[in-house]
Amino acid sequence: MVVLGLAGCAPLPHVASETAQSAIPCPSVPPAPSGEPPAVGDVATDADVAYTKSSAMTAAQFWKIVGTLPVQASQHDFDALSAKLRPCGLATWVSFDARLTLLLYHLDTAPLCLWYSNNGGFPGPVYSDDFLYARADTVLAGPTTYGDALSKNELRWGESDQGTGEFLLYVAQTAADSAGESDALSAAEQRDIPLSYESGTNPASASPGDPQTACIPAS
Numbered sequence: 001m002v003v004l005g006l007a008g009c010a011p012l013p014h015v016a017s018e019t020a021q022s023a024i025p026c027p028s029v030p031p032a033p034s035g036e037p038p039a040v041g042d043v044a045t046d047a048d049v050a051y052t053k054s055s056a057m058t059a060a061q062f063w064k065i066v067g068t069l070p071v072q073a074s075q076h077d078f079d080a081l082s083a084k085l086r087p088c089g090l091a092t093w094v095s096f097d098a099r100l101t102l103l104l105y106h107l108d109t110a111p112l113c114l115w116y117s118n119n120g121g122f123p124g125p126v127y128s129d130d131f132l133y134a135r136a137d138t139v140l141a142g143p144t145t146y147g148d149a150l151s152k153n154e155l156r157w158g159e160s161d162q163g164t165g166e167f168l169l170y171v172a173q174t175a176a177d178s179a180g181e182s183d184a185l186s187a188a189e190q191r192d193i194p195l196s197y198e199s200g201t202n203p204a205s206a207s208p209g210d211p212q213t214a215c216i217p218a219s
Contacts, residue, residue, distance in 0.1 A: 024065060024068060024081075024084040024085060024088075026085075026087065026088035026089070026092055027057050027058075027061040027064075027065075027088075027092060027095075029057050029061075029091045029092055029094075029095040030054060030055065030056070030057075030095065031091075043201060043202075043203050043208045044105065044195055044196065044201050044202060044203065047194075048194045048195045049102070049105070049195060051192075051194050051195075052098050052101060052102055052192075052193050052194060052195040053098075053102060055094060055095060055098040055192040055193055056095050056098035056099040056101075056102055057092070057095035057096060057098070057099050058099075059099065059103075059143070061095075061099075062096065062099040062100070062103070063142065063143050065081070065085070065096065066139070066140065066142070066168070067142070068081065068084075069081060069140070072164070073140070073164055073167070074164065075164070075167055078164075078167035078168070078170070078171055078174075079174060081171055082170075082171050082172075082174035082175040082178065083175070083178065085171065085172070085175045086175040086178055086179050088175075090176070090181060090184055090185060090188055093172035093175055093176055093185055094172070094185065094188045094189055094192055094193070096171065096172050097172045097189060097193060098192065098193050098195075100139065100168060100169070100197070101193055101195050101196070101197045102195065103139050103146065104132070104135050104136065104139060104197035105195055105196070105197055105201065105202055106150065106202070107135040107138060107139075107146075107149060107150070107155070108131075108135065108197070108199055108200070108201065108202035108204070108205045109153075109202060109204045109205060109206075110204060110205060110206035111153040112135075112149065112153055112154075112155055113126060113131055113199070113205065113206045114206060115153055115154050115155060116130075116131055116134050116155050119154075119155075127199075128198060128199035128200060129199075131199045132197065132198065132199050133163060133165060133166045134155050134165075135155070135165075135197075136165030136166050136168050136169060137155075137163060137164070137165035137166075138155050138156060138165070139165060139168060140164065140165035140168055141156065141165075169197075172185065173185065
């Protein structure tokens with residue numbers, strides 16, 4: 001279930017293209033999944049992942065949409081993206097958040113959290129929001145950077161402590177708010193996205209089931 005609140009490294013390329021100001025064609029999205037969604041627990045299950053995946057747009061569709069953002073996108077740029085997605089409607093908003101949730105969930109692992117604890121500039125325990133926003137920054141950096149994070153167990157994000165990936169969490173919600181469909185989006189995501197992107201919900205995380213602390217620094 002989506003929960004809204006979606007130290008520097010060397011600069012890395014962003015997925016953004018030169019078409020940031022162009023209109024976004026509304027993607028074809030999957031129909032709402034059939035059957036009862038899994039029961040929501042503190043730790044995700046394979047059923048949660050599969051059900052959320054059935055609600056999600058493809059990764060290629062998601063990256064294409066995120067790729068319309070300019071490098072070092074500001075809150076204004078994310079608001080503009082929400083405005084472009086507004087005409088696409090409820091099914092697109094849900095499928096966008098479902099894919100974003102999956103991408104963030106798969107970064108919620110113990111090795112990545114420990115790496116961030118030792119390299120992210122936050123002494124002491126890394127709390128859930130810190131690690132969530134670092135994962136969101138990694139998603140914002142694009143598919144190549146995201147793939148490197150998974151394969152190398154090293155989070156890489158942005159242009160040295162930019163931190164704007166957090167705004168990805170609110171893109172669909174802002175589109176729904178502007179269309180007067182906040183309640184409809186909330187109900188649809190409660191039904192169609194049993195997975196959570198919050199830190200500690202992935203069984204592979206450093207502290208599964210503990211929403212308060214993502215991990216303790218390696219000694």
